Amino acid sequence: MNAPISTPTSAPALTxxxxxVFDVLDRADAPMSAYTILDRLRDHGFxxxxxxxxxxxxxxxxxxxxxxxxxxxxxxxxxxxxxxCGKGHGHGHGTVAFAICESCGHVSEFHDHxxxxxxxxxxxxKNFKPAKTTIEIRGLCGACAA
Amino acid sequence: MNAPISTPTSAPALTxxxxxVFDVLDRADAPMSAYTILDRLRDHGFxxxxxxxxxxxxxxxxxxxxxxxxxxxxxxxxxxxxxxCGKGHGHGHGTVAFAICESCGHVSEFHDHxxxxxxxxxxxxKNFKPAKTTIEIRGLCGACAA
DNA sequence: TGACACACGTTATAGCATAACGCAATTGAT
DNA sequence: ATCAATTGCGTTATGCTATAACGTGTGTCA
Numbered sequence: 001m002n003a004p005i006s007t008p009t010s011a012p013a014l015t016x017x018x019x020x021v022f023d024v025l026d027r028a029d030a031p032m033s034a035y036t037i038l039d040r041l042r043d044h045g046f047x048x049x050x051x052x053x054x055x056x057x058x059x060x061x062x063x064x065x066x067x068x069x070x071x072x073x074x075x076x077x078x079x080x081x082x083x084x085c086g087k088g089h090g091h092g093h094g095t096v097a098f099a100i101c102e103s104c105g106h107v108s109e110f111h112d113h114x115x116x117x118x119x120x121x122x123x124x125x126k127n128f129k130p131a132k133t134t135i136e137i138r139g140l141c142g143a144c145a146a
Numbered sequence: 147m148n149a150p151i152s153t154p155t156s157a158p159a160l161t162x163x164x165x166x167v168f169d170v171l172d173r174a175d176a177p178m179s180a181y182t183i184l185d186r187l188r189d190h191g192f193x194x195x196x197x198x199x200x201x202x203x204x205x206x207x208x209x210x211x212x213x214x215x216x217x218x219x220x221x222x223x224x225x226x227x228x229x230x231c232g233k234g235h236g237h238g239h240g241t242v243a244f245a246i247c248e249s250c251g252h253v254s255e256f257h258d259h260x261x262x263x264x265x266x267x268x269x270x271x272k273n274f275k276p277a278k279t280t281i282e283i284r285g286l287c288g289a290c291a292a
Numbered sequence: 293t294g295a296c297a298c299a300c301g302t303t304a305t306a307g308c309a310t311a312a313c314g315c316a317a318t319t320g321a322t
Numbered sequence: 323a324t325c326a327a328t329t330g331c332g333t334t335a336t337g338c339t340a341t342a343a344c345g346t347g348t349g350t351c352a
Contacts, residue, residue, distance in 0.1 A: 126287075
């Protein structure tokens with residue numbers, strides 16, 4: 001009883017652990033570390049970090065979750081449910097950027113074609129082959145800066 | 147005998163530990179973790195991570211060193227010696243971006259006004275006050291992609 | 293049915309970062 | 323001159339983040 005659980009939705013079917021981890025992130029209003037997720041899921045039988053990390057790896061691969069490098073933490077993708085930011089599927093919309101409020105922890109996910117384009121141009125000029133691009137702005141959100 | 151050592155150069159005078167850490171980074175041809183730096187400096191009397199982290203904190207503050215968030219590692223700033231990427235001094239040139247080769251480890255530092263501008267516009271529109279922006283492209287450099 | 297792929301669980305360990313203590317030296321105002 | 327404030331330093335201990343290595347169960351498919 002270890003295989004992915006089929007769901008009526010689109011998107012890759014998630015296993016039990018993957019669903020649990022995703023749900024926790026999806027309900028959160030701020031990024032969560034793997035260990036915080038682990039603690040939230042102790043009641044569901046989670047005992048070890050690897051259970052979380054393995055689920056996160058898959059969710060990242062599916063494009064359903066993002067990793068915030070400057071925080072060592074994770075957020076659910078903010079895009080409309082079905083079509084998310086993946087690149088492998090052919091329908092991705094390029095690199096995603098994040099604005100992270102250092103006061104309230106809120107994260108805004110956005111995307112800018114022009115930025116993508118400029119970075120892509122630089123890479124092309126330098127013959128650099130990008131695999132993954134990280135853009136994170138840390139600061140104060142409108143509400144907190146007031 | 148603990149105070150900064152005066153030097154003939156411009157830029158803030160560095161203490162002994164700060165100089166040692168900076169020299170290690172400056173000579174390296176790839177990013178280094180704090181613990182790798184520590185190991186390189188055992189012969190100079192370094193015994194504990196904090197000795198490295200404290201020096202790094204200052205060097206980051208001076209803008210002489212950058213932290214690569216996606217690597218948990220550090221590099222010496224690639225700009226011409228004197229005027230570096232700081233923001234506090236008034237002569238900074240905005241956000242710096244990094245292209246990191248996942249094969250050879252080489253890091254290229256660059257910056258792009260247009261990208262800065264676009265991200266700044268987004269922030270302005272959202273009333274977000276940026277404190278620090280991270281841009282890191284991971285992939286393969288020209289030499290390694292060949 | 294047997295090889296394979298994949299998710300899972302567990303234990304142990306590696307790697308990155310900081311807290312909290314106390315001492316030494318410098319600065320600078322009084 | 324001296325005292326308070328600041329800054330750098332060294333040490334020990336601890337916490338947080340991430341992965342290695344092992345073995346199990348299950349579903350797929352030739």
